[in-house]
Amino acid sequence: MFNKVLIANRGEIAIRAMRACRELGVKTVAVYSEADKNALFAKYADEAYLLGPAPSSQSYLNMEKILDVAEKTGSEAIHPGYGFLSENHVFASKCEKAGVVFIGPPANVIKKMGSKIEARKTMSKAGVPVVPGTENAISEVDEAAEIAEDIGYPVIIKASAGGGGIGMKIVHSREEFANAIASIQSVAKSAFGDPTVFIEKYLDEPRHIEFQLLADRYGNTVHCNERECSIQRRHQKLIEEAPSPIITEEMRELMGEAAVKGAKSIGYENAGTMEFLYSKGEFYFLEMNTRLQVEHSITELITGLDLAKKQLCIAAGEELAYSQEDIPLWGWAIECRINAEDPLNDFAPSPGKIRRYRSSGGPGVRVDSGVHMGYTISPYYDSMISKLSVWAPTRIEAIHRMDRALYEYVVVGVATNIPFHKAVIRHEQFLKGNLTTHFIEDNSIIKDVERVVKEDSEKGATLASALENKSTMVAAVTAAVESYMHAAKNQSSNTE
Known part of the structure; x- marks a missing residue:
């Protein structure tokens, strides 16, 4: 095992990685921006070093400065967390050249999966089902429009280098096509420095199902069951659960085998996630996340595995000590991402100082957070306050437990999406497990959020008061x- 690991991230995921290190007896090094100088993760680490100003381009994306800190501190490995440099093949390559272990897959694998076009081709060759669409980047708009006609509207235009729900647009007719292409190309170039886009068939009422994977350097690969991530806003997940209420044991085996086969075909190592769209009994490859997912905590709850520790052990050269048959599935887990955002204002970010804070507790409740009372939510980074996860023997018990946990959660000083989560988990269609990626729009959830806000206000928000x-x-x-x-x-x- 490593003696010292640098955590190239911030907030909740930085603390999560540090906790895993501490339990393994590994020293940790934090790097932080000026905006995070008083953040909990910077205090939690054994050592902490300033990277630069608040903008991520001058701090958490500064590869040379991070590698310089790693060298000066004698860090043998770098854990990239999620976001920032976690799926940057250039950074992974620089780590390899510097003799520092990148806790993740090899750089060439990250590069291959980082291009959605290349990823589609690779998975198709491996025998993994893919959504009908273009195999190459779009060059001629008229030609692409003809392809869209052949595929059949609606179609979705995606940025090849996209991620986090950025760089996608649904097109319902040929009349919209040219403007949509130009719009996504512009967004892709601005956000990712790559204007390449492609087309896929837009599936009706799709569900977002993903499989957690673990793979060592010796060719051993297993999946750790699935997660349902269909509750999204602007293609970004807000509520996840494991397992999925729609997936049967037979379908789990089929999809899991496809995920493992796809990972083995590219020589995957470490933790990763194979994402699928599921519609009308069929599943299709969506993308692969070559890192630890935000929602990994609910997989840990239903399997008993510590995925962050597994990442460290695999990166240090250990072999997986179990086969697919050894991976359990116990009970049900649900995660709500608690964000500083206003669901009644199109989920606009709500940066500011947390004046009062009390997280949930009690049986079966887990809170992964990097904030505290007096902490300031910065406008420079993601607005996530914490991940609230619960476990129970059954889905309905997990839903009731989450409702109770949300009731207990108090954040004063910034707007949060807690009322949104309450509205969703109490909704009849959610209780029935009837989920799609456009659940919010189809069920007029925002009206329910307004009712929850009013009810909380009428009650006097007892705990907050x-x-x-x-x-x-x-x-x-x-x-x-x-x-x-x-x-x-x-x-x-x-x-x-």
């Missing part, structure tokens, strides 16, 4: 102490 109003809290404690003393006095008198 208790935390917000110090005098109320002090009065409550004082009253409790007085009540206890009075009861104790009476008991003493009775005894005498």
Whole structure:
């Protein structure tokens, strides 16, 4: 095992990786921007070093500075977390050349899967089903329009280098096509430095199903069951659950085998995720995430595996100690991403200072967070406050537990999407497991969110009020102490 690992990330995922390191007896090095100088992850690490100003281009994306810190601190490996440099093949290659272990797959694998066009070709050759679409980048708009006609509208135009829900547009007719192509090419060039786009058939009522994978350098590859990630806004996940309520044991085996076969075909190593679209009993390759997913925690809850530790062990050269038959599936887990955003204002980010904070607790509840009371949500980075996960023996019990956990969660000072999560998990169609990637629009969820906000307001937001109003809290404690003393006095008198 490594002696020291640099964590090239921030927030919740930085702490998650550091926790795994600490349990393995590995020293950690944090790197942080000026905006994060007082962040919890920077204090949690054994060592911490300033990278630069708040903008990620001058800090968390500064490859040379990160590698310089790794060299100066004697770090043997770098854990990239998710986002930032986690799927950057150039950075992985630089790590390899510098003699630092990149905790993830080889650079050439990241590069191959980083291009959605190349990934589609590779998976198709491996026998993994892919959505009907173009095999090459679009060069001529008229020719592409003809292909779209052959595929059949609606189609979706995607940026080849895209990710995080950026660089996608659904087109319903030929009249919209030319403008849509130009729009996505512009977004792709601006966001990813690559204007390459391609076309896929847009599936009706698709579900987003993904399989967690683990692979060592000796050719051993297993999947750790599936996750349902269909509750999304702007193609970005908000609620995930494991397993999926639609997937049968037979379909799990079929999709899992396809995921493992696809990973083996490219020589995959470490943790990764094979993502599929599922529609009308058929599944199709969507993309591969060559890193640890945000939602890995619910897979840990249903399998008992520590995926962050497995990443470290695999990167250090250990062989997987189990086969596919050894991977369990226990109960049900649900994760809600708690974000500083306003669901009643098109999910606009809500940066600011957290004035009062109390996370959920109790049986079967897990909170992965990098914030605390007094913490400032920066406008420079993702607005995620935490990942709230629950486990229970059955899906309906997990839903009820999540409802309870959301009731307990208090964040004062910034708007959050907690009312959104309450509205979704209480919705009749969610309870039935009838999920699609456009669940929010199809079920007018925002109207339900408005009702939840109103109900919480009418109740006086009891828990939030208790935390917000110090005098109320002090009065409550004082009253409790007085009540206890009075009861104790009476008991003493009775005894005498």
